[in-house]
Amino acid sequence: xxxxxxxxxxxxxxxxxxxxxxxxxxxxxxxxxxxxxxxxxxxxxxxxxxxxxxxxxxxxxxxxxxxxxxxxxxxxxxxxxxxxxxxxxxxxxxxxxxxxxxxxxxxxxxxxxxxxxxxxxxxxxxxxxxxxxxxxxxxxxxxxxxxxxxxxxxxxxxxxxxxxxxxxxxxxxxxxxxxxxxxxxxxxxxxxxxxxxxxxxxxxxxxxxxxxxxxxxxxxxxxxxxxxxxxxxxxxxxxxxxxxxxxxxxxxxxxxxxxxxxxxxxxxxxxxxxxxxxxxxxxxxxxxxxxxxxxxxxxxxxxxxxxxxxxxxxxxxxxxxxxxxxxxxxxxxxxxxxxxxxxxxxxxxx
Amino acid sequence: xxxxxxxxxxxxxxxxxxxxxxxxxxxxxxxxxxxxxxxxxxxxxxxxxxxxxxxxxxxxxxxxxxxxxxxxxxxxxxxxxxxxxxxxxxxxxxxxxxxxxxxxxxxxxxxxxxxxxxxxxxxxxxxxxxxxxxxxxxxxxxxxxxxxxxxxxxxxxxxxxxxxxxxxxxxxxxxxxxxxxxxxxxxxxxxxxxxxxxxxxxxxxxxxxxxxxxxxxxxxxxxxxxxxxxxxxxxxxxxxxxxxxxxxxxxxxxxxxxxxxxxxxxxxxxxxxxxxxxxxxxxxxxxxxxxxxxxxxxxxxxxxxxxxxxxxxxxxxxxxxxxxxxxxxxxxxxxxxxxxxxxxxxxxxxxxxxxxxxxxxxxxxxxxxxxxxx
Amino acid sequence: xxxxxxxxxxxxxxxxxxxxxxxxxxxxxxxxxxxxxxxxxxxxxxxxxxxxxxxxxxxxxxxxxxxxxxxxxxxxxxxxxxxxxxxxxxxxxxxxxxxxxxxxxxxxxxxxxxxxxxxxxxxxxxxxxxxxxxxxxxxxxxxxxxxxxxxxxxxxxxxxxxxx
Numbered sequence: 001x002x003x004x005x006x007x008x009x010x011x012x013x014x015x016x017x018x019x020x021x022x023x024x025x026x027x028x029x030x031x032x033x034x035x036x037x038x039x040x041x042x043x044x045x046x047x048x049x050x051x052x053x054x055x056x057x058x059x060x061x062x063x064x065x066x067x068x069x070x071x072x073x074x075x076x077x078x079x080x081x082x083x084x085x086x087x088x089x090x091x092x093x094x095x096x097x098x099x100x101x102x103x104x105x106x107x108x109x110x111x112x113x114x115x116x117x118x119x120x121x122x123x124x125x126x127x128x129x130x131x132x133x134x135x136x137x138x139x140x141x142x143x144x145x146x147x148x149x150x151x152x153x154x155x156x157x158x159x160x161x162x163x164x165x166x167x168x169x170x171x172x173x174x175x176x177x178x179x180x181x182x183x184x185x186x187x188x189x190x191x192x193x194x195x196x197x198x199x200x201x202x203x204x205x206x207x208x209x210x211x212x213x214x215x216x217x218x219x220x221x222x223x224x225x226x227x228x229x230x231x232x233x234x235x236x237x238x239x240x241x242x243x244x245x246x247x248x249x250x251x252x253x254x255x256x257x258x259x260x261x262x263x264x265x266x267x268x269x270x271x272x273x274x275x276x277x278x279x280x281x282x283x284x285x286x287x288x289x290x291x292x293x294x295x296x297x298x299x300x301x302x303x304x305x306x307x308x309x310x311x312x313x314x315x316x317x318x319x320x321x322x323x324x325x326x327x328x329x330x331x332x333x334x335x336x337x338x339x340x341x342x343x344x345x346x347x348x349x350x
Numbered sequence: 351x352x353x354x355x356x357x358x359x360x361x362x363x364x365x366x367x368x369x370x371x372x373x374x375x376x377x378x379x380x381x382x383x384x385x386x387x388x389x390x391x392x393x394x395x396x397x398x399x400x401x402x403x404x405x406x407x408x409x410x411x412x413x414x415x416x417x418x419x420x421x422x423x424x425x426x427x428x429x430x431x432x433x434x435x436x437x438x439x440x441x442x443x444x445x446x447x448x449x450x451x452x453x454x455x456x457x458x459x460x461x462x463x464x465x466x467x468x469x470x471x472x473x474x475x476x477x478x479x480x481x482x483x484x485x486x487x488x489x490x491x492x493x494x495x496x497x498x499x500x501x502x503x504x505x506x507x508x509x510x511x512x513x514x515x516x517x518x519x520x521x522x523x524x525x526x527x528x529x530x531x532x533x534x535x536x537x538x539x540x541x542x543x544x545x546x547x548x549x550x551x552x553x554x555x556x557x558x559x560x561x562x563x564x565x566x567x568x569x570x571x572x573x574x575x576x577x578x579x580x581x582x583x584x585x586x587x588x589x590x591x592x593x594x595x596x597x598x599x600x601x602x603x604x605x606x607x608x609x610x611x612x613x614x615x616x617x618x619x620x621x622x623x624x625x626x627x628x629x630x631x632x633x634x635x636x637x638x639x640x641x642x643x644x645x646x647x648x649x650x651x652x653x654x655x656x657x658x659x660x661x662x663x664x665x666x667x668x669x670x671x672x673x674x675x676x677x678x679x680x681x682x683x684x685x686x687x688x689x690x691x692x693x694x695x696x697x698x699x700x701x702x703x704x705x706x707x708x709x710x711x712x713x714x715x716x717x718x719x720x721x722x723x724x
Numbered sequence: 725x726x727x728x729x730x731x732x733x734x735x736x737x738x739x740x741x742x743x744x745x746x747x748x749x750x751x752x753x754x755x756x757x758x759x760x761x762x763x764x765x766x767x768x769x770x771x772x773x774x775x776x777x778x779x780x781x782x783x784x785x786x787x788x789x790x791x792x793x794x795x796x797x798x799x800x801x802x803x804x805x806x807x808x809x810x811x812x813x814x815x816x817x818x819x820x821x822x823x824x825x826x827x828x829x830x831x832x833x834x835x836x837x838x839x840x841x842x843x844x845x846x847x848x849x850x851x852x853x854x855x856x857x858x859x860x861x862x863x864x865x866x867x868x869x870x871x872x873x874x875x876x877x878x879x880x881x882x883x884x885x886x887x888x
Contacts, residue, residue, distance in 0.1 A: 070746040071487035074756040167368050171390070171705070238481055239553055247376040247479045248706050316547070316746045317739070318554045319481025321706045322390055417798035420831035484746060491755050498767070505769035505845070511831045519836060520769060547745045552735030 015134075044136045048125050056270045057087040059307065063270070066311040094263040102165065102256050109163030114257070114264035116156030120149045121271045128278055129204045131288045131295035142203035143191055146279060147184070150234065153272070154180040157236075157243060157253050160265075164256040172252025175322055176243035180234055182329040187230035189337035190223040193344040194283045207287035215286040222340050224284045226333055231276035232310055233325070235269065239317040242325060277306035365393065368705075372401050376479050376709045379719030383696075383708070390704045395697045399690075403723040410683045415441050415650040416515055418680070423509035425685065426721040429468035431460045431500075432663035433721075434513040439594065439659040440670045441515050444652035450641040453517035454596045459530075459633045460500060460512050461661075462626040466537075467496045468664035469619050469626075472716045476616065477548050479713035480557060480706075485548050492533075492540055499529050515650060517643030527634055534634075537627050541620060549616055558612035562699040562711035565610055572698070573691040576666025577618045578715055582610035588662035599636070600629045612707075615714040651678055665689050665716055687721045768877055771830045771845040774802075774823050776863040777870035777878060785864060786842040786882065787818040793834035793843060801828040818864045825851060826859035841882040847874055 019040065026036045061076065061084060068075025076083030101110070127142035129135040139145055154177050161173015194216055195201055198209030210216055217224045233240035244252030254265050281287065281302035290298035320328065366389075371382035380401040386394030406425065410418045422437045423430040435457060442449070449457075470493040477485030497507050502523045504510040512518070548554055564574070569582045579586055587604040589597040605621035607614025654676040660669035666688025675681040692715045700708050757764060766772075776785045789806040805820035835843055843863070853859055870878055 067483075068754070069750045071484050072491065072749050072752050072754050072756075073487060074754045074758075167366070171368075175390075238483075241481065245481060245706070247481060247709050250375060312743060312746065315484050316742045317482060318477065318548065318551060318557070319706070320553055321557050321704060323704060324556055413798055417796075417833065420798060420829055420833070423831075424829070488749070494755075501770060502767040503769070505767070505771040505832060506830065509829070509831075519832075523767070523769070543745050546738075546741040548742070550738050551742050552738045555735075555738075 041137075045126075048136055049122055052122055052125060052271055052274070053267065055274060056267045057091065059270045059274055060087045060090075060266070062304075062307070063273075063311050063314075066308065067315045070312070070315045091263055094259055094266075097259040099259040099261065100256075104165050105256070106163040106165065109159040110256075111163075111261075113156045113160035113163055113253075114261045114268075116159060117153050117268045118156075118264045120152040120156075121268045121275065124149045124275055125278075127203050128275075128282065129207055129287055130299050134288075134296060135204055138202060138204050140200075140202045143195060143201045143206070143283075146203075147188055147191065150272075150275070151180070151184060153268070160253040160257070161243075164253070166256050168249040168251070169253050169255050172243045172245075172249045172255070176236065176253060178322075179236075179240065179242060179325060182326055183230045183233040183240075183333075186226055186329060186333040186337040187234065189334070189341050190220075190227045190230070191283065193220060193223050193337075193341045196341070196344050196348055203282060203287075207282060207289065210286040211289055215284060217284040220284060220340070220344070222336065223344075224280070226337050226340065227280055227284065228306070228309065230329075230333060231280060232313065233329070235272040235276050237269075237273065237310065238314040239320045240325065241319060242322055245319055247319075273307060273310065274303065277303045277310065280306045370708070371398075376712065377719075378475060378712075378717060381693075381717065381719050381722070383712075385705070385708065387705065390706075392700055392703055392705065392708055395700050395708070397693055397696055399693070399719075399722050401723065402720060404720070406724045407683050407685060410680060412679065414678045415652070415680065418683070419513060419515070420509065420511045422685075423506075423511055424720060425687065425724060426468075426663065426665065426668075426689075426718045427508045428471055428718055429461075429464040429664040430506075430508065430510050431457075431464040431512050432661050433668055434511070435461060436659050436661045436663075436668050436670045437672075438513045438515055439661070440657050440672045441650065441652060443657050443659055444655060444672070444674055445515075445646075445650070447516050447644050447646060449517055449595075449644050451596075451638045452640045453642050453644070455633050455637045456518060456522060456642060457513065457595060458597065458600075459630060459637075460503065460510075462629050462633070463496050463500055465626045465664045466623055466630075467493055467500070468716075469623050470496070472619060472664075472713075473544060473548070476710075476713040479709050480548075480554060482548055482551075482554075485544065488540070488544065488547070492537065495529075495533050499526060499533065502526065502529075514643070514646075516646035517641075519643070521642045527637070530630060530634055534627050534631055538624065541623055545620055549613075549620055555613060557706070558616065558710055558714070560609070560611050561703055561707050562612045562714065563610050564695060564699045568695065568698055569610070572695040574666070574695050575688050575691065576662070576664070577605075577622060578615055578666065578692050578695075580605060581607035581615035581618045581714075583608055583614075588660060588667055592660070594659075594661060600632050602629050612710055612714045619716070649678065651676065660686070663688060665718065665721070666692060685724060687724060689715075689717045689719075690722045693717055693722055766847045766849070766872075768873060770847050770849075771832050772848040773825055773830075773846055773851050774828065774834065774843055774863065775846040775848070775868040775870065776821055776843050776866070777846075777868050777875075779882075780879075785818065785867075786840045787821065787864065788816040788840055788842070789814075789818040790816075790839065792837045792839065796833045796837035798831065798833065799824075799827045799829060801825075802834060820862055821864040822860060823863050824860050825853075826856065841878065844870065844874065844878050846870065847872060 023033060023036060026033065065075045076086035079085040079089045124146050126136045127139050127145050157176040158173045161169045161176070194206065197216060197219065198206045200206060200209065236243050244254060254262060257265060281299065285302045288295035288299040366387040368385040368387055369382065370385055371377040372380045377383065382398040382401065384396040384398060385392055406421055410421060418437060419434055422433040425433050470489040474486035474489040500510055501507050503520070503526060504512040564578065564582050566582050566584050569579050569584060583606050585604045585606045588594070590604050602625045605618045605625060607618050652674045654674055656671070656673045658669055658671045660667050667686065668688055669686035671684040671686065673681040696712065696715065700711050703711070776787060778784065779786050789804050791804055794802050794804050801824040803822040804818055806814040807817040807819040809815045830845065832845055835845055
């Protein structure tokens with residue numbers, strides 16, 4: 001019981017104890033230590049991936065239920081209790097569907113695009129602290145790693161747009177490239193302000209910096225708003241869903257995709273949503289910290305709070321136009337983010 | 351070896367041609383629009399109509415007069431009653447039938463309910479066009495009520511076949527007026543909700559204000575009618591300017607815009623729904639008792655001659671030109687459909703705007719394809 | 725400058741207004757009708773597919789094969805064959821009433837033309853079939869039993885006439 005409590009509230013200690021204990025046994029067997037580390041890493045990666053895929057399925061359901069609530073509908077309620085298995089059924093349907101390869105596609109980029117989008121999305125979670133010490137790999141440049149890896153997904157979308165050999169897809173891919181590049185900058189500037197305040201790039205360090213003072217959402221409220229907007233634009237959700245704008249570009253970059261490749265896009269989209277919300281929760285809402293409940297529960301509560309806000313925005317607003325999207329980023333968000341950064345730096349200095 | 355999708359020397363900076371339609375989420379039917387693009391900017395546009403041409407006009411030449419009414423339903427399935435009206439009025443004018451007072455009021459009520467139905471559908475479809483997915487559910491909630499009301503009266507949900515030559519086949523159902531009252535009581539609030547959700551939203555105003563500006567002269571030159579013309583600041587409404595039936599007895603405003611941009615057209619439609627509700631209130635209060643159908647001969651044989659009647663439908667002026675040669679069937683029928691003229695102006699107002707604007711502008715024109723193709 | 729700021733504030737307020745509308749709707753009851761289990765309330769005058777109901781008094785349909793409906797139909801969806809008696813003479817009874825659901829446009833003109841209230845538009849609205857051939861049906865052979873609220877309405881039609 002005490003162990004369970006320890007595991008829930010202060011996961012780092014028992015886990016490292018377990019690791020060193022295993023290492024001792026392993027060394028007793030006369031095996032090299034790096035092999036065990038490799039096995040540990042593999043187990044961690046598999047566990048995180050499994051959790052994330054299940055979580056993505058759940059978020060899809062959650063998003064649909066939220067939208068149903070706002071649209072005075074009932075939402076999925078046929079498959080399983082309260083329709084909980086609906087996304088699972090959809091995934092199975094996508095798995096067994098015919099995989100259509102249109103003629104004259106660029107086969108390499110067409111096939112590799114879903115993977116390029118899918119893999120980095122999951123790789124990012126390596127540095128995210130889910131609980132106290134519950135972080136797969138606590139890099140000391142964690143936030144830099146997140147920014148770098150999320151930037152990769154634009155290549156996937158561009159590859160999908162080009163490889164499909166479809167005019168709508170190409171426009172969608174181009175839009176996405178422009179959009180992600182221009183929204184990355186205000187996002188990074190906001191993150192920089194947070195890094196200034198916490199004095200570290202380590203994700204667990206940022207969380208720890210919020211433990212003795214208030215959460216960063218209070219001093220960095222403007223930053224939080226900018227982060228939400230830019231993050232929403234990065235994950236291509238309404239009102240920034242231009243790359244897949246249904247009424248203009250049919251389905252944008254995934255017009256020609258079907259079956260499992262489409263499922264990859266879909267899962268990646270929702271995992272990205274979870275990622276943005278999780279990063280927002282970690283940077284601004286104090287991460288896993290909170291009273292009464294175990295850290296991991298707090299982490300998910302905060303993340304889902306941000307997800308709910310993003311869903312709410314998605315189901316309320318119309319889509320922004322492409323030139324206004326750029327204008328909004330460069331003319332409004334970027335100066336505001338710069339201002340935020342400068343003010344933060346000045347206040348911290350004096 | 352992976353083959354490139356096309357040879358490199360063929361790549362040049364020529365125009366990017368995009369076929370929007372005939373199957374496209376935002377063309378609302380089978381309409382094809384060929385866009386010439388320079389990046390995201392539209393440099394050329396060519397609407398291609400006729401995919402669902404069904405030669406209704408020719409078909410009507412082989413039908414008896416009373417058989418044609420259901421065909422006019424199908425020209426514009428969103429405000430069928432107005433299209434019935436123009437045709438039925440043409441036959442009545444040729445035959446000199448005088449309608450009983452009650453029938454006139456019933457016609458006005460059904461036509462205004464239809465206008466509300468049509469505008470509500472336009473509102474939800476426009477929401478979809480600009481990427482807001484929630485308005486459709488709110489608007490359809492009210493639209494369903496209106497449809498149920500009209501269905502209770504006529505028996506059809508979209509293609510009502512409501513009017514007969516000389517009046518109606520059935521009287522209003524018993525609970526029609528009470529349901530209408532209940533509906534109108536909350537409808538005003540609902541319109542305010544719609545406006546708060548979509549029309550006044552800053553993202554939408556940024557997207558629609560100053561986009562697709564249609565000035566008065568161009569509008570008149572192209573024969574544009576209806577809310578599109580009124581959005582350009584031209585206060586022409588057949589219900590006021592050439593009042594047919596009992597429209598002259600009602601107190602309502604002709605809603606107009608100022609700049610003729612997309613947003614003005616949206617606002618005009620939202621205001622028109624309010625005005626329609628106002629007319630409905632007055633009509634329900636003034637509805638006289640009595641007959642709902644005039645005495646009509648069993649065989650309908652109008653005197654030889656020609657006639658043109660027009661009504662203000664939800665989309666604009668719908669006119670019927672009919673020539674009768676004294677037989678049971680019309681010699682020639684020509685429908686003047688508002689959407690056709692409204693579509694023809696699309697090229698004038700979209701060139702130079704973005705792809706997303708084409709969708710928004712097309713949504714603001716409120717096109718119904720079967721009526722364009724006929 | 726003041727106008728710019730005013731517009732900015734107005735824009736942000738409009739965003740929150742929209743969010744307020746959707747939030748308000750979160751607490752309203754869903755309007756969904758769980759369709760196959762729950763059915764909408766169909767109005768009395770609803771025009772579903774054409775049927776020739778059996779008169780419960782006689783156990784037979786009321787058609788006299790007068791061809792009025794055939795002439796009234798704009799699409800030629802109806803075809804009627806008269807019953808030929810044993811003596812070789814046509815009887816005022818229908819032997820085959822061919823109705824093409826595929827080309828019917830539910831305008832109600834045939835029902836209105838019928839002098840004997842032999843046919844009526846039912847409240848059946850699920851008219852999809854697997855193959856095109858089953859769209860063409862023989863209403864006389866179908867022996868349709870009208871039920872629901874349309875039945876008394878239909879019977880009152882001809883009972884009045886017979887009484888008068």
